[in-house]
Amino acid sequence: MTETKAWGAKDFADLLGQTGVFVVGDASSYALGRVIFDEVELLTIVTDPALQKQGLGRKTLAQFHATAQKMGAATAFLEVSVENSAAIALYLKTGWQEVGKRKAYYHLQDGRVVDALVMSRSLAE
Numbered sequence: 001m002t003e004t005k006a007w008g009a010k011d012f013a014d015l016l017g018q019t020g021v022f023v024v025g026d027a028s029s030y031a032l033g034r035v036i037f038d039e040v041e042l043l044t045i046v047t048d049p050a051l052q053k054q055g056l057g058r059k060t061l062a063q064f065h066a067t068a069q070k071m072g073a074a075t076a077f078l079e080v081s082v083e084n085s086a087a088i089a090l091y092l093k094t095g096w097q098e099v100g101k102r103k104a105y106y107h108l109q110d111g112r113v114v115d116a117l118v119m120s121r122s123l124a125e
């Protein structure tokens with residue numbers, strides 16, 4: 001996803017109707033993923049701003065890893081803005097590592113263009 005506008009209910013409904021797409025968590029913190037063969041993409045992870053930095057993101061990500069593994073994924077991928085230090089901190093603390101960079105990937109609504117990090121994590125036991 002290279003657009004940075006907020007996701008609406010229709011975006012979620014459309015995505016959840018697609019093969020391999022799943023959600024874990026609840027209204028406090030949730031993650032959305034898509035399994036294709038033996039790979040899973042983390043499409044988004046969000047914790048309610050009022051509840052951040054209390055371990056919910058970590059818990060949701062663990063659920064994401066376990067669910068994706070049960071669905072047959074062996075490797076996980078994600079893209080994250082180089083400016084999203086909270087998300088990058090969460091990923092680095094949960095076994096993900098940087099495997100590449102996409103130049104000028106996000107086109108922000110204020111006109112700025114920002115690089116993305118590509119990160120990966122093995123889901124093997």
Ligand SMILES: CC(C)(COP(=O)(O)OP(=O)(O)OC[C@H]1O[C@@H](n2cnc3c(N)ncnc32)[C@H](O)[C@@H]1OP(=O)(O)O)[C@@H](O)C(=O)NCCC(=O)NCCS
Pocket residue numbers: 029043044045046047048051052053054055056057058059080084085086087089090091093
């Ligand atoms: C990224 C996000 C999901 C983290 O959720 P969270 O519930 O606050 O995460 P946790 O409390 O489980 O934190 C996990 C680790 O990340 C680190 N972390 C979280 N937010 C941080 C921040 N703002 N700055 C630095 N480190 C941070 C914590 O230190 C924590 O490590 P610890 O357990 O060793 O203390 C949350 O900030 C968020 O919803 N951001 C907006 C949406 C977003 O950008 N999603 C990712 C891209 S789609």
